[in-house]
Amino acid sequence: AQRVTQPEKLLSVFKGAPVELKCNYSYSGSPELFWYVQYSRQRLQLLLRHISRESIKGFTADLNKGETSFHLKKPFAQEEDSAMYYCALSTGTASKLTFGTGTRLQVTL
Amino acid sequence: EPEVTQTPSHQVTQMGQEVILRCVPISNHLYFYWYRQILGQKVEFLVSFYNNEISEKSEIFDDQFSVERPDGSNFTLKIRSTKLEDSAMYFCASSDGGRLGTASGTVEADTQYFGPGTRLTVL
Numbered sequence: 350a351q352r353v354t355q356p357e358k359l360l361s362v363f364k365g366a367p368v369e370l371k372c373n374y375s376y377s378g379s380p381e382l383f384w385y386v387q388y389s390r391q392r393l394q395l396l397l398r399h400i401s402r403e404s405i406k407g408f409t410a411d412l413n414k415g416e417t418s419f420h421l422k423k424p425f426a427q428e429e430d431s432a433m434y435y436c437a438l439s440t441g442t443a444s445k446l447t448f449g450t451g452t453r454l455q456v457t458l
Numbered sequence: 459e460p461e462v463t464q465t466p467s468h469q470v471t472q473m474g475q476e477v478i479l480r481c482v483p484i485s486n487h488l489y490f491y492w493y494r495q496i497l498g499q500k501v502e503f504l505v506s507f508y509n510n511e512i513s514e515k516s517e518i519f520d521d522q523f524s525v526e527r528p529d530g531s532n533f534t535l536k537i538r539s540t541k542l543e544d545s546a547m548y549f550c551a552s553s554d555g556g557r558l559g560t561a562s563g564t565v566e567a568d569t570q571y572f573g574p575g576t577r578l579t580v581l
Contacts, residue, residue, distance in 0.1 A: 383569070392462075393501070393549065393572040435501065442556050442568045443489045445503040445514060 351376040353438050355449035362426050362456055370421040370452050372410075372436030380438045382412055382419040383446070387433040396434070397421070406430070426456045460484045462573035464550050470579045471540055479535045479576045481550030490533045491551040491570060492525065494518070501549065507533065540580045547575045 354373045362368055374380060382399040397405055399412040399419060410421045419436060433453050437446040463482045471477050483490050492504040506513040507525055524536045533552075537544055549572050556568030 381568075385572075392574040395569055395571070398569060437501075439568070443506065443508060443513065443553065444568075445491065445506055445516075446493075446501075446551075446570060447503070448501040450500045 351380065351438050351440060351447045353436050353447050353449035355434075355436055355452050357452045358450070359453045359455065362454070364428055364456055364458050365425050368421075368423045368426045368430070368454065368456075370434050370436075370454065372419045372421065372449060374417050374419065374436075374438050376417075376438060376440065378440060380440060382410070383437045383439070384408070384410055384419075384421050385435045385437055385448075387435065387451075389432070393435065426454075428456050428458070430454060431456045462550055462552055462571050464548075464573035464576050466576060467574065468577045468579070470581065473542055473580055474539050477537050477540055477578065479537075479548050479550075479578070481533045481535070481552075481573055482531050483533055483550065483552030484554075484571055485531070487552035487554050487571075489513075489553045489555055489568075489570075490525075490527070491553075492535045493549045493551065493572075494546040495549065495575075496543075496546045504535070504548075537578075540578075542580050545578055545580045547577050549573060549575045 352375045384396040385393045386396045387393050397410050408423045433451050435451045436449040465480045490507040495501045505515045505519045522538045526534050551570040551572045553570045
């Protein structure tokens with residue numbers, strides 16, 4: 350069975366500091382990895398998916414199959430980045446998402 | 459931009475009562491899902507639905523749960539006899555299954571879009 354691990358419950362950084370939210374996964378096949386973000390009192394929103402290799406709101410994430418990781422990074426944190434971030438794994442088209450426990454990012458002045 | 463909607467936003471019920479949570483997926487999506495999140499815990503998959511039948515369900519989705527697509531727009535989750543431990547945030551999601559590009563052979567990932575959730579409180 351697949352599993353997603355986000356080791357940090359809370360990550361607190363200063364505005365302008367680099368951010369790295371960790372995500373590790375276990376799955377024997379080729380997974381699809383996603384980052385979802387949940388701002389205060391809002392719905393889960395897709396932030397990034399590994400297959401698109403895109404940068405959204407300055408965030409990037411690279412799938413490292415050797416380390417089974419999909420860490421989320423941003424060089425300079427902004428106050429508006431404060432939110433709950435969830436890493437999720439899918440085993441293919443129309444498959445369920447397996448979520449990590451989430452990391453709360455707190456950006457302070 | 460189209461969004462998944464859910465009603466009600468908050469439902470309070472007595473233990474043993476039946477509840478129906480409603481979702482309107484994005485109109486051209488074909489795959490539908492329910493997840494739940496107990497306070498302080500991770501988001502957990504309950505069930506997926508395609509072509510008017512359940513595609514996959516988790517261990518949580520026992521005989522007390524059922525899903526239905528009663529018409530062309532709604533997707534419902536019914537809990538027949540609620541228990542205290544059913545108290546959670548329930549999220550509906552939908553997806554279009556992704557796309558396989560033609561000339562380039564690229565794949566657009568199947569992305570699930572979530573509703574705002576229904577908070578279910580069982581007393």
